[in-house]
Amino acid sequence: MYSKEKYAEMLEKMLLTRRFEEKVSYFFAMGMIHGTTHLYVGEEAVATGVCTALKQEDLIVSTHRGHGHCISKGIDLNKMMAELLGKSTGYCKGKGGSMHIADLNVGNLGANGVVGGGLPLAVGAGLTTQMKKIDRIVVCFFGDGASNQGTFHESLNLAAVWKLPILFVLENNKYGMSNSIKNSTAIDNLTVRADSYGMKGTEVDGMDVLKVHAATIEARNYVLQNGPMLLVCDTYRYLGHSKSDANVYRTTEEIESWKARDAIAQLENYLVENKIFTQDEIDAFEKDTRQQIEDATAYAQKSDYPSINDIETDVYA
Amino acid sequence: MREITYAQAIKEAMSEEMRRDENVFLMGEDVGLYGGAFGVSLGMFEEFGPERVRDTPISEAVIAGAATGAAVTGMRPIAEIMFSDFCTIAMDQLVNQAAKMRYMFGGKAQVPMVLRMPEGSGTGAAAQHSQSLEAWFCHVPGLKVVTASTPADAKGLLTAAIRDNNPVVFFEQKLLYRVKGDVPEGEYVLPLGKSHVAREGSDITLVTYGRMLPLCLDVADAMAKEGISVEIIDPRTLYPIDMEPIIESVKKTSRALIVHEACLTGGLGGEIAARIAQSEAFYYLDAPIHRVCGLDVPVPYCPELEKNIVPTAPKITAAIYELMQ
Numbered sequence: 001m002y003s004k005e006k007y008a009e010m011l012e013k014m015l016l017t018r019r020f021e022e023k024v025s026y027f028f029a030m031g032m033i034h035g036t037t038h039l040y041v042g043e044e045a046v047a048t049g050v051c052t053a054l055k056q057e058d059l060i061v062s063t064h065r066g067h068g069h070c071i072s073k074g075i076d077l078n079k080m081m082a083e084l085l086g087k088s089t090g091y092c093k094g095k096g097g098s099m100h101i102a103d104l105n106v107g108n109l110g111a112n113g114v115v116g117g118g119l120p121l122a123v124g125a126g127l128t129t130q131m132k133k134i135d136r137i138v139v140c141f142f143g144d145g146a147s148n149q150g151t152f153h154e155s156l157n158l159a160a161v162w163k164l165p166i167l168f169v170l171e172n173n174k175y176g177m178s179n180s181i182k183n184s185t186a187i188d189n190l191t192v193r194a195d196s197y198g199m200k201g202t203e204v205d206g207m208d209v210l211k212v213h214a215a216t217i218e219a220r221n222y223v224l225q226n227g228p229m230l231l232v233c234d235t236y237r238y239l240g241h242s243k244s245d246a247n248v249y250r251t252t253e254e255i256e257s258w259k260a261r262d263a264i265a266q267l268e269n270y271l272v273e274n275k276i277f278t279q280d281e282i283d284a285f286e287k288d289t290r291q292q293i294e295d296a297t298a299y300a301q302k303s304d305y306p307s308i309n310d311i312e313t314d315v316y317a
Numbered sequence: 318m319r320e321i322t323y324a325q326a327i328k329e330a331m332s333e334e335m336r337r338d339e340n341v342f343l344m345g346e347d348v349g350l351y352g353g354a355f356g357v358s359l360g361m362f363e364e365f366g367p368e369r370v371r372d373t374p375i376s377e378a379v380i381a382g383a384a385t386g387a388a389v390t391g392m393r394p395i396a397e398i399m400f401s402d403f404c405t406i407a408m409d410q411l412v413n414q415a416a417k418m419r420y421m422f423g424g425k426a427q428v429p430m431v432l433r434m435p436e437g438s439g440t441g442a443a444a445q446h447s448q449s450l451e452a453w454f455c456h457v458p459g460l461k462v463v464t465a466s467t468p469a470d471a472k473g474l475l476t477a478a479i480r481d482n483n484p485v486v487f488f489e490q491k492l493l494y495r496v497k498g499d500v501p502e503g504e505y506v507l508p509l510g511k512s513h514v515a516r517e518g519s520d521i522t523l524v525t526y527g528r529m530l531p532l533c534l535d536v537a538d539a540m541a542k543e544g545i546s547v548e549i550i551d552p553r554t555l556y557p558i559d560m561e562p563i564i565e566s567v568k569k570t571s572r573a574l575i576v577h578e579a580c581l582t583g584g585l586g587g588e589i590a591a592r593i594a595q596s597e598a599f600y601y602l603d604a605p606i607h608r609v610c611g612l613d614v615p616v617p618y619c620p621e622l623e624k625n626i627v628p629t630a631p632k633i634t635a636a637i638y639e640l641m642q
Contacts, residue, residue, distance in 0.1 A: 059390070092423035100421040109389065110422060114413050120382020121414060127383055128390040131342070131368065151409075154379035161374065314424030315458050317482035 042238035045263035049212025066111030116149030126164030145176030163227030206233030345397030381407035401434035416459030449579035466530035473507030518548035
């Protein structure tokens with residue numbers, strides 16, 4: 001059991017993430033955002049379960065599918081939406097876009113356009129933490145696809161050799177773009193990859209935010225005392241890999257089977273059944289989070305595009 | 318002033334900065350007790366201990382990436398890639414991560430790190446341990462690319478690189494490691510982004526760097542006896558390059574020759590030549606801009622072949638005569 005505030009935080013973050021992604025999806029459909037984006041719909045329990053179990057000073061390293069991590073670690077929705085619309089008021093002044101949102105002030109070291117690109121960075125952040133004796137951990141999010149990159153193996157090995165305070169969170173959504181994990185990976189149980197590096201590896205139901213949250217609290221304590229650990233979260237993305245994805249590589253039945261276990265619906269039912277919140281209160285969360293996204297959208301839409309004069313700014317410090 | 322080697326000068330720069338700033342540390346393959354593959358960090362492990370002189374596994378991607386991650390969170394890492402050829406394995410972390418972080422995050426991040434990379438042929442190590450790949454990195458905005466041609470420059474430029482708040486790729490010249498020269502004691506910093514007139518002259522401008530500089534200085538001495546006065550400019554920072562002294566020199570001499578060990582095609586010489594041609598110096602030219610560079614072949618093993626893929630004194634001399642005609 002957690003405090004009412006903690007349950008509220010989890011529900012709000014998951015709802016904000018889903019509403020944010022729905023809005024982004026709509027913008028893409030309307031041609032209002034260019035480039036591409038990778039939506040987190042379906043996987044909300046992982047980012048929210050993990051990040052709500054962290055301390056403010058803990059660091060996260062995110063992925064190309066990073067909107068959920070940003071929102072759950074704590075972010076200014078206005079600046080985030082503005083960044084997606086390429087506005088000067090965005091997190092990266094309109095120069096980064098969806099795949100490069102970072103907020104160093106809240107310990108978000110940034111999303112990453114390269115699959116597996118963030119793992120070595122997390123090792124470096126863990127090294128700083130250890131060398132400066134800072135009381136915090138580094139959480140490194142990545143997917144099942146990234147676990148086949150060389151950087152995964154190099155990073156887990158070095159983190160284990162140096163006993164760095166890093167929690168590696170593997171979001172197993174079963175697909176690397178279109179390629180099923182059955183075709184890309186020779187083992188079913190990804191936790192065993194931790195064994196190769198003398199590291200503890202556990203698995204958790206990534207569709208259940210309360211279980212992810214509890215597993216992260218335990219993992220955080222473990223990491224602070226013992227060094228790195230791998231937490232595999234079993235999850236699923238409802239939408240395509242990116243906007244160009246026609247979803248031809250999986251069946252509607254498969255997608256629907258995961259939607260039947262929807263993390264947000266699960267949490268809402270739990271909260272009502274256990275009389276933590278009434279249905280009216282849940283409805284109020286739904287309404288409030290929709291409004292927050294509408295407000296962020298309005299802010300982003302009325303913001304200016306960056307000036308051409310700033311095109312060469314910030315290449316060097 | 319006293320004489321020390323190029324390698325000792327590099328070690329001195331690292332050690333002095335590590336004594337001055339506790340955030341500076343060294344990591345890489347065999348940099349600890351072993352002292353580095355070329356002995357550059359010999360003795361540093363004893364002085365600074367295993368925390369600050371860190372041996373890593375043979376994992377170039379995570380060496381470069383961990384340096385980047387440490388830099389963006391407040392350290393000032395120096396990472397050694399044992400041979401610059403192995404940068405290929407570290408490329409994503411360097412090119413897509415370290416170089417881009419500041420710009421793509423809208424100026425919020427800074428990445429104060431140095432990647433030290435020994436480069437060049439002449440050691441009999443053949444195709445995978447002998448390349449000069451500096452031009453690759455000059456194509457990546459966000460990185461700074463530096464190389465030192467003398468022991469004193471090695472100390473002054475590396476010190477500046479460590480203090481710089483950007484990712485700096487610092488190319489070390491393997492064949493210069495054992496070369497001795499006068500190196501100032503105590504704090505010695507040379508500014509990045511400033512070309513240096515290594516020898517004044519009036520008849521021809523020769524732009525060169527790295528281990529080609531001592532060779533070109535020897536050629537210039539010989540040319541002086543023939544009555545040809547060669548001005549030599551060492552850019553020191555290869556990217557972003559300081560062209561002004563080069564352009565001013567060409568306006569004075571009306572002739573330009575660029576010499577580097579790296580392969581001709583796609584090499585830095587092409588960029589320097591283009592910038593001269595695009596400048597007002599073009600109107601002063603009395604001859605086409607000329608390049609003497611490495612042959613476009615992988616570095617061969619046999620010493621006789623290896624010696625002949627790089628610019629040599631006769632090749633440089635011939636180019637100077639041709640330009641003077």
